[in-house]
Amino acid sequence: MTVRRDFKEPARCRPDQVIGREELFTAAREQLGRGGSVLLHGPAGIGKSTVLRALAAEYGGAARTVLRCSPTESESHLPFLALADLLGLVLDEVSERLPAAQRIALESALTGRGESTLQRDGLALRLAVLSALRALADSGPVLVVADDLQWLDPASAELLGFAARRLGDTPVRMLCAVRTDGQEYDRHLRASPPDTLAVRLGPLSSAQMSALLDHRGYTGLPRSTVRDIHRTSGGNALFALELGRALAENPTPPRPGEPLPVPTSLRALVLNRLExxxxxxxxxxxxxxxxxxxxxxxxxxxxxxx
Ligand SMILES: Nc1ncnc2c1ncn2[C@@H]1O[C@H](COP(=O)(O)OP(=O)(O)OP(=O)(O)O)[C@@H](O)[C@H]1O
Ligand SMILES: [Mg+2]
Known part of the structure; x- marks a missing residue:
């Protein structure tokens, strides 16, 4: 295996151009086109957020309201945080249209001012989220975009799920992504409407990987190196880009047959999974x-x- 040293990531690359995934887009567009919801799932780095962003950009324009949340692991213990991200900016618009008990429960949950808990305000809170989504949808279609559902705080998951199961024909679509290692995506479907289409993102093909590396400026790689990257990464976009970067930064490229250099960033990710x-x-x-x-x-x- 020989590696040319004249590739570097150019500043002008557009990282969000999506390579491949045609079948996934066809299925998702069909589902979203008829007012349905979509849950993307798959392992770390496979490309869920990339596809999620592309679909959100495509369908966001047709929605009157786009609600977003993207929870993180370190904040997932904070109750109602995802819901505050989703509804915080529209709270003023909807709260006057809610019955008093629901308004008070929702405001204290989302602002953190009151002592709201799911046990204490259970029904009022659940109904408040449902009423808020219905009130928003009265003025036009709503698109909920939620990434990294694996870190959704349990209180928000419960409230969203309660509303999602009762929205019926209300024009609220959900576009979600969740990191999974196997088929355990189904428990995350509980936060989405009942007819949600779950789509798993599989590995990229060798040709797609080659296009991805090219697109990110890792051009001029010999075909055998691209094949090695494809095999070592298992078709995972993030792994492939990290391997590409490590090759670009490695002052002594591996000789033919030698393993590719594994960057520290990838090692940590793989070790996490092994643990x-x-x-x-x-x-x-x-x-x-x-x-x-x-x-x-x-x-x-x-x-x-x-
Ligand atoms: N189909 C694709 N076309 C172009 N770039 C892609 C594609 N899929 C993934 N990438 C790139 O690979 C990297 C990882 O993708 P992304 O962040 O979407 O993965 P993810 O599945 O959301 O991972 P995580 O579970 O860690 O959130 C990003 O740099 C992204 O731009
Ligand atoms: Mg992601």
């Missing part, structure tokens, strides 16, 4: 990666607690 595994699974993986031809019997033995 979620059991002792047995980690031991099995260690033996699998160290053995020249690990047999099934060897892996079984490695995984056993003895």
């Amino acid at each position: 979620m595994l059991s002792q047995e699974a980690r031991r099995t993986l260690l033996v699998a990666s160290a053995g020249a031809r690990p047999t099934l019997a060897l892996l079984h033995a490695a995984g056993r607690d003895n």
